[in-house]
Amino acid sequence: MIIKIPKGTAIAFRNPQILCVDTKRVTLERALTNLYMKIFAQGAPLTLAYKKEHDIDSLEGFVKNLEDDGLITGASENLDAIEDWLRSSLLDMIYRGNMVKEKVATLRPMHLLSFRVQNKKYCRDYNTSDQLYVMLRHNKEVLEGLSRYLSKGWDKDANDIVSSVDLDVDTAGILFLTKNMKERKGIVTAIDNTKPFLVQQTEIFNDDIRRLLMYQDKLPRSVFIDYLKILCGFHLALYTMKLVYLLPKMVEAGTKNVEDGWSMVVDVTDNLDSLVSKYACKDAEIMANSFRDYVRATYKINIMQKSLANDNKDSSIENALDYIHNHLDEYKTEFKVILNSLIRDNELDKETDDETSLNDMLQYFDETDYFNKYVYIMEKSNLGTSQYKYLREFLDAVSMKNSASRLLADGRSRRHPRRGALGSKLLETLVQILVLNDNGHGGYYSESLSISELAARIRRRYGLIIDGIREPRFANADVETNEAFKENMDAFKDKLRQIGFYSDLSDAYILQKIRPRYNFDEK
DSSP states (O other): OOBOOOTTSOOOSOOTTTOOOOOSOOOHHHHHHHHHHHHHTTTOOEEESOOSOOOHHHHHHHHHHHHHTTSOOSTGGGHHHHHHHIIIIIEEEESTTOTTTOEEEEEOTTSGGGGGSBOGGGOOOTTHHHHHHHHHHTSHHHHHHHHHHHTTTEETTTTEEOTTSOOOHHHHHHHHHHTTOOEEEOOOOGGGGOOOSOHHHHHHHHHHHHHHHTTTTTSOHHHHHHHHHHHHHHHHHHHHHHHHHHHHHHHHHTSSOOOOOOOEEEEOSOOTTOTTHHHHHHHHHHHHHTHHHHHHHHHHHHHHHHHHHHTTSOOOHHHHHHHHHHOGGGGHHHHHHHHHHHHHHOOOOTTSOHHHHHHHHHTTSOTTOHHHHHHHHHHTBHHHHHHHHHHHHHHHHHTTTTSTTOSEEOOSSTTSOOEEEOOHHHHHHHHHHHTEEEOSSSOEEEOOEEHHHHHHHHHHHHOEESOOTTSGGGTTOOHHHHHHHHHHHHHHHHHHHHTTSOOOOOSOGGGOEEOOSSOOBOO
16 A cells, blocks of 8 residues: 655655765766766856757757858758767767657767757756766865866866867867857755765775776777766666665664675676576665665654754754664654654545554554654655665666666566676776776876786775675585686686787786786886
8 A cells, every 4th residue: 555645744755965866767978968067067056048949950050150150161061961960979869760759858978068958858867967976076186187177178267169179079069069058057056065975985986087087198088988977877876776785774773884794796697597697686686675674764864854953953864863773752742743644644545444554554563653653654655665666767777787888687587687797898997997006196007907806806896796705605605606606707707808808818827917908107
């Protein structure tokens, strides 16, 4: 039974102090575009001056204007080629290829100014960009470095293109299309005071972006942006998975200081029936079964924070956790009044015996446990029950499920459920990051790694298990388990060979190394 909560009495589920995202199915390219807008405006909202809806015809009109200004030639005689270029290289579109429903969402996130061409109703990211911006802002050096790279070719002070900078044709096209467009900066927003909840995970994300910036002069811009998108999705997925694991533990302990023991077996084989698949599927199943605990923990914190704020007390998450664990009795009367009001006013199907059905649901709670009864009603409400579906959809999207950049994979039948995976493009991105070592002076140097050391670094840094033989939970592994992880490591080696980081130069194990594509010698 789903309980319908009257408007005005519900506790919102989204809590930016925990996770800024309103978990829904998102598109990472559009999240990047909205992130660029926040970087450009330093977190403040922007109102775009162009009020009409962008389409192919309007964008072709902008190109003709550039021709009229003498900045380009030959556009009027080659409108078909201009349209093909816009469609194939510059535009992110919804329903691409459907001539009836196809619409322009925004420009591809190739430059910081890509946000200037967008139709907001087709470019929603459900606050995903807020979360990325809050995480990036935790390290201002990284944020500023990324901003400099993304705005390459544009002088913000002069509000004009820097002609001396070499850019690829697509990025130059975006710059020329947007150069005369304007926007209006708004006032300070709520995210200005928001800090990342999982600080350690945020620092790993920023360190990965910092390492990626080392390649800014070596990689083609399109490759760099693709790596950036993969890292953003990858870390959003890890951040959310860790929240699902850690938040219920924090509520139970009454503090944020709990041990981070999260890990996940990833199947590298690309074979849905591999030997290691049952271990990867088991970890994904445990995570999915924890969604309910996460939703319940979030509602507990939100409810407690609201009560503390109403009393003009410290409503930080740390204080809310302490009150949940140690001082609930102070608010027993308040929760009793709210609970009785919800029971009296809940809007169920008129043919159902409302109060009896709801009381039946609450009969297993202690009679005076008003707080947990209140939480349970929110969890079972029309608002709470939708969170399980939305959370799964969000994780599927940011994990780039079943793509070459995947962190999750599944099949089309129940025989092949979700499991952790490691796509070739994601692996390529991680290898580029992990072959760099901090030199202790603000720079990095590259080094070769053995295959086992690379797998160990992925485990230490991200919690992803490729070779589980040395894991404490597999300490008493049988022959089948050992064979499963051996198969996974062989597949790992094959995948590294396919993406060009490894070649069999010798049978000697010590010579089997991952070779960096680009050398940095700042030791």
